[in-house]
Amino acid sequence: MIEVRDLKKGFGDVEVLKGLTTSFDKGKTNLIIGQSGSGKTVFIKSMLGLFRPDSGKILYDGICYSDLDFEEQRAIREKIGMVFQGSALFDSMTVEENIMFPLQMFTKMKKGEMRERANVVIDRVNLENANHKLPSEISGGMQKRVAIARAIVNNPKYLFCDEPNSGLDPHTATVIDNLIQEITEEFNITTIINTHDMNSVMEIGEKIVFLKEGRLAWEGDKTQIFRTDNEEVTNFVYSSNLFKMVRKAQNTQ
Amino acid sequence: MTYLHDIGKYFLMIKETFVKPTKGKVLRVLIFKEIDDLIIGSLGIVAFISFFVGGVVAIQTALNLTNPIIPKELIAFASRQSVILEFAPTFLSIIMAGKVGSFITSSIGTMRVTEQIDALEVMGINSLNYLVFPKIVAMCFYPFVIAIAMFLGILGAYIAAVYGGFTTEDQFLTGLKDDFIPFHITYAFLKTFIFSFLLATIPSFHGFYMRGGALEVGKASTTSFVWTSVAIIVTNYFITQMLLS
Numbered sequence: 268m269i270e271v272r273d274l275k276k277g278f279g280d281v282e283v284l285k286g287l288t289t290s291f292d293k294g295k296t297n298l299i300i301g302q303s304g305s306g307k308t309v310f311i312k313s314m315l316g317l318f319r320p321d322s323g324k325i326l327y328d329g330i331c332y333s334d335l336d337f338e339e340q341r342a343i344r345e346k347i348g349m350v351f352q353g354s355a356l357f358d359s360m361t362v363e364e365n366i367m368f369p370l371q372m373f374t375k376m377k378k379g380e381m382r383e384r385a386n387v388v389i390d391r392v393n394l395e396n397a398n399h400k401l402p403s404e405i406s407g408g409m410q411k412r413v414a415i416a417r418a419i420v421n422n423p424k425y426l427f428c429d430e431p432n433s434g435l436d437p438h439t440a441t442v443i444d445n446l447i448q449e450i451t452e453e454f455n456i457t458t459i460i461n462t463h464d465m466n467s468v469m470e471i472g473e474k475i476v477f478l479k480e481g482r483l484a485w486e487g488d489k490t491q492i493f494r495t496d497n498e499e500v501t502n503f504v505y506s507s508n509l510f511k512m513v514r515k516a517q518n519t520q
Numbered sequence: 521m522t523y524l525h526d527i528g529k530y531f532l533m534i535k536e537t538f539v540k541p542t543k544g545k546v547l548r549v550l551i552f553k554e555i556d557d558l559i560i561g562s563l564g565i566v567a568f569i570s571f572f573v574g575g576v577v578a579i580q581t582a583l584n585l586t587n588p589i590i591p592k593e594l595i596a597f598a599s600r601q602s603v604i605l606e607f608a609p610t611f612l613s614i615i616m617a618g619k620v621g622s623f624i625t626s627s628i629g630t631m632r633v634t635e636q637i638d639a640l641e642v643m644g645i646n647s648l649n650y651l652v653f654p655k656i657v658a659m660c661f662y663p664f665v666i667a668i669a670m671f672l673g674i675l676g677a678y679i680a681a682v683y684g685g686f687t688t689e690d691q692f693l694t695g696l697k698d699d700f701i702p703f704h705i706t707y708a709f710l711k712t713f714i715f716s717f718l719l720a721t722i723p724s725f726h727g728f729y730m731r732g733g734a735l736e737v738g739k740a741s742t743t744s745f746v747w748t749s750v751a752i753i754v755t756n757y758f759i760t761q762m763l764l765s
Contacts, residue, residue: 315642337540344644355635369643371546427642 268293269314269425269457274323276313283309285481286323294455296448296471298462301478302503307461310478311429314459315349316340327425345373348418348456350428350447354410356402362413363389363398369421388416392446408439412446419450426451426458432467444470465504468492477503530725537653537721540646547654554658558620558720562665565619566612570603570669573611574676577602582686592687596695599677601704608669609708610756613715616662617748621723624655625744628727629737637728648728655720662716663709670708711759715752722748 269291276284283306291297299307312318314325316332325332327343335343349355356365366385370376376384389398392412397405402413411431418426428447432440448471451458460467468475472489477500485492485500492504541547581598628651631637640647674696681687687695726744730736 312638317638317641341644344642347642349639349642351635351639353634355639357636357639358630358634372543372643372645 268328269459270324270326270329271314272324272326274310274313274325275321276309276318277321283481284313284320287478287481287483289476289483289486291457291459291476292474293457294452295473296451296458296460297474297476298460298468298472299476299478300463300468300503301484302463305478306481307463307478308429311427311459311461315347315427316344345369345421346424348421348423348426350411350414350418350426350431352430352433354402354407354414356410356413356417358402361399361401362394362405365402365413366416366420368417373421385416385420388420391419391450392416407434408436408443411435411439411443415443415446415450419454422454424456426456428458428460428462430462430464431460432462432464437466440464440466441470447471448473468504529729530721533648533652533725533728534721536646537648537656540649541653542645542650546650550650550654551657554654555661557623558655558658559661559665562616562619563668565615566665566669567672569612569615570608570672571676573607574599574603574673575680577607577673578677578681578686579684582681582684591695592691593695593698595681595687596677596692597698599681600674600696600700603673603677604670604704604708608666608673609712609715610752612666612669613712613719613752614749616719617723617745617752620659620719621744621748622741624720624723625727625730625741626737628652628724629730629740632728632730633733633737651728652721652724655724656717659716659720660713662719663712666709666712707759707763710763711756714755714759718748718751718755722751 271287271289274284274287275282287310299310301307309318313320320333327346330343332340332343356362357368360368363382363385366388367381370381370384374381386398392415394409394412394416397409397413402410405413415428415431418428426447431447432443435443444467447458447460450456460471462468468489472492475485475487475489475492476483477485477492477497479499485495485497487495492500495501542550578595578599581595582592585592585594628637631651637647637651640650678692678696681692682689723741723744726740726747727737730740
């Protein structure tokens with residue numbers, strides 16, 4: 268479980284996060300949604316320790332991250348898997364080397380054991396015949412699968428995904444969403460997904476945190492979000508024509 | 521103020537590079553890869569440039585020796601002094617700032633814009649140690665490149681002078697040994713060693729702290745070349761002042 272208490276972060280005179288307090292449950296896919304510029308990426312990067320918060324606390328299973336020294340923070344980071352928006356695969360390494368990378372850095376496994384473990388997760392994310400290819404030689408969807416495989420290879424306790432299905436076609440996006448949800452349940456990890464894709468919300472939104480201009484505007488789950496009276500949420504949810512039509516149909520029924 | 525801020529940031533980066541080390545086994549592989557990229561990969565261009573510039577120095581000196589009182593041995597003497605004291609250590613380092621420096625800046629810069637550095641940091645890896653330290657170690661072998669450049673520069677001068685008909689072999693070899701001061705070799709390698717550190721760290725700094733996208737990677741490479749060249753020239757002046765004057 269990850270708890271966030273009164274988190275504030277700004278850049279110069281611009282205050283991006285204005286005192287966020289929320290929590291993300293273990294074994295659930297937790298979604299952070301909001302419009303572009305609402306502070307989602309800054310929020311997720313602050314939780315990851317890539318940005319130092321101006322104030323507030325981030326607690327990983329009750330342990331305050333900012334109170335820890337480097338080695339203790341590193342111990343927590345070893346338990347974090349991250350899927351970046353652009354996959355962030357190491358482009359000079361093959362798919363297999365990318366996936367084995369966390370094992371090389373943090374375990375004492377022999378090469379054969381690492382390869383075996385990598386192949387287990389490669390099978391899990393349904394990647395075929397890509398082990399010896401470079402990231403530039405595979406499709407965007409496959410790159411996302413490699414990024415997920417790399418994120419889960421070292422059995423993380425926390426999985427962060429920054430817009431994991433951006434740039435993917437709707438079918439592949441759904442496959443990736445479902446894969447993340449299955450992995451979350453299977454390994455009982457705390458998953459936090461940063462997205463503005465309403466299809467993801469409908470598919471896997473077990474807990475949804477809605478940000479508006481750096482503030483927590485609403486939280487709930489995927490069934491509640493379509494029934495809420497919160498105007499800010501409804502404006503966001505029903506901003507696309509598709510969802511406007513869905514709402515119209517619901518109202519007609 | 522910006523310059524002062526950047527200088528301070530550069531020294532903090534160097535400090536950070538040497539702490540919280542990456543796993544030795546991984547680091548060893550990275551160092552060998554960097555030696556291959558930065559040192560072995562530069563040998564061809566260094567050999568080519570050194571050989572021909574050595575030849576040109578010899579020809580230029582020979583063509584300017586119009587006074588018959590000046591001995592022909594001066595061709596070899598001038599070529600040796602030019603190559604050992606300045607051409608090989610300093611001017612090749614400036615060329616390397618373009619070749620190796622822009623490679624370092626663009627590779628680290630691309631890792632920055634594609635979030636690969638963020639990926640390292642999320643994993644709890646000291647990205648500066650992982651990326652910059654192997655480059656510093658690899659560049660410790662740079663003086664060997666300069667030794668080859670010195671040899672080939674003088675060989676080029678020998679071939680151009682002797683086979684170009686400007687001097688005899690005996691005159692060239694006599695001139696080559698004339699007034700040879702062994703300390704000049706120490707001086708040349710000492711400054712080469714300092715330049716190797718600058719060549720590894722300044723381009724890394726520009727790549728690591730760049731912001732933006734692909735266009736900014738290109739701009740950072742150019743800026744890194746300019747500042748590495750400036751640093752080499754200024755350092756060269758002070759080292760020469762301290763050691764030779």
